[in-house]
Amino acid sequence: MVEQDRPAISRMAMTSVLLSTATIGVFLLCSCADLDLAGMQRVPASLAAPQDGDFPNPGSAILRQGTVPTTEALRLMRIGMGKGQVRQLLGPPHFSEGVFGVREWNYLFHLRSGKGAGDVVCQYMLRFDGNVRVNGMYWRKPDCALLVEPPPVEAAQAKAVMTPQKLAFGTDGLFGAEGRRVGDMSPEGRLKIERLATDIKRNFRHLYYVVVTGYTDRLGSEEYKTELSLARAGAVSELLAQQGIDAKIIRIAGLGDRQPLAKCPGAVKTTALLNCLQPNRRIEIEVVGDE
Template sequence: MTLRARKTATAGRRFPARGSGLHLLAAALLLAGCAPGRPIDPLAQARAMAAQPAAPAAEEFPAIEMARWKEGVFPNLENLRLVSRGMGKDQIRHLLGWPHFDEGLWGARDWNYIFHLRTGKATEFITCQYMVRFDDSMLSTGAFWKGSECADLLRPAAKVAMTEAPTKPVVVVQPLPSPAPTPLPPKKISLGTDGLFRFGGGALSDLQPQGRQKVEQLAQEIRRNFRTIQSISITGHTDRLGSTAYNDALSIRRANTVRDLLVNAGIDEALLRASGAGKSQPVVDCPGTKKTPSLVACLQPNRRVEVEVRGAA
């Protein structure tokens, strides 16, 4: 094509000004509410996990008619049970989706949702509002329901109570008296964190593929061996690599994740207590101070989560 022909072919066509492509991309990201992800600071996460904010009053929840998505959704109940303090907004969005109200996404301290939960009676369901609150680091400090009815439905044990009433008379047979429970010595189980989490990680998103299965098997073992449970203590431990503050935060993060997985597997949350010991209670000592593959391997027994169960058979 000659120079004259090329000029003729492009006549009348308008091209974007230099740099306008970047402006359009930025505008699209703003409209979509997308912000580039960033790693979570372990110390900030530890502070968020330790926070105990007051539950919002009913009037702090926005009116449903103000929602962008007024229809609400039927949420994944297992995802709802995994929501915990210390999660970032990307993790909350992965479990619950985007919030349903126009409250902003970048610096919003509250995300609000409209959820429908089935009662177990045919197709009946109730509609509730759900709020996730964030701190200055945009990490969750708590999740709250407007009213207690939906919170009760979310508990695993609530499913049994929400069944249809029998249509025929039921003959009740009185069971024979059960023998008194036999107290058992405290049982301590040690879970190597190298088989649970990626190295240096402790959040739910850091679980290795077999990590969730190991904790579920532990919950089954506890229920099988203990007829009654008095308490379950979960203590996270780390090796000596890294600062004391870093290891303290990492150990409590790992203990909290194991606690949440046990609750999700059906263990009563009221029986569980999670804490972190950091690097203060090693079980092996290894020479060297430089982080080498051989030193990391030698210190592996120190990276663990200990679960101590007290109860009776």
């Protein structure tokens, strides 16, 4: 009986060795990937995070204690990074995200607050597009984003007494039906954003930050809505920067169909439904500065 089982045991052992070798090879391939940031968009993680309920319960983390990343690693994060590059900077995700087709990674970080010895526990979310490239970076708490990308000292002192100025623009009037780049914007849409940039420069003595958030209606897949809203926010921020607004203080976010302004019945894409949902297709721009 033992003699008969030996070939089977040998085959199992050989299979195990081959699998282990393959696993090590994949790990080395990922960890040795060239971290080339050329051509990738430098976008800090957004102050305008997804809704609180979109983040996992911290108690469900595989790494219950989280990790302490370097500020430099977080600042090196880019839109367009692959998962191998993310692993190099931040390590694997801290929650059980699944195996195949994973479009979201979550982390539990301890960041230095600079106030005594205590750390701030922060949750960080990455979302990936259909090509498995980063297309969104979000903090659960805005204060965590400010620990990585702090505003000027005077901004922190004045933040409590300043009221953000918020404006909204319908994306139908900026981009049309499917536009998402600066080149897709209508002449009237470009003029609106250019005039806004002129008003901002004229009315604010000093700017602390500008947050550009894109929204869509509820039609389409989650991936499509997130990508479209983020791309449009990025196009508007690019145009603001072209008009003289410091790109370093502009944050962008794409929140898809979250926080709708209009509730419209129906699931069939009719003209009536599209008209009803029009207020939800928008760009919101929040400006904070000294007037």
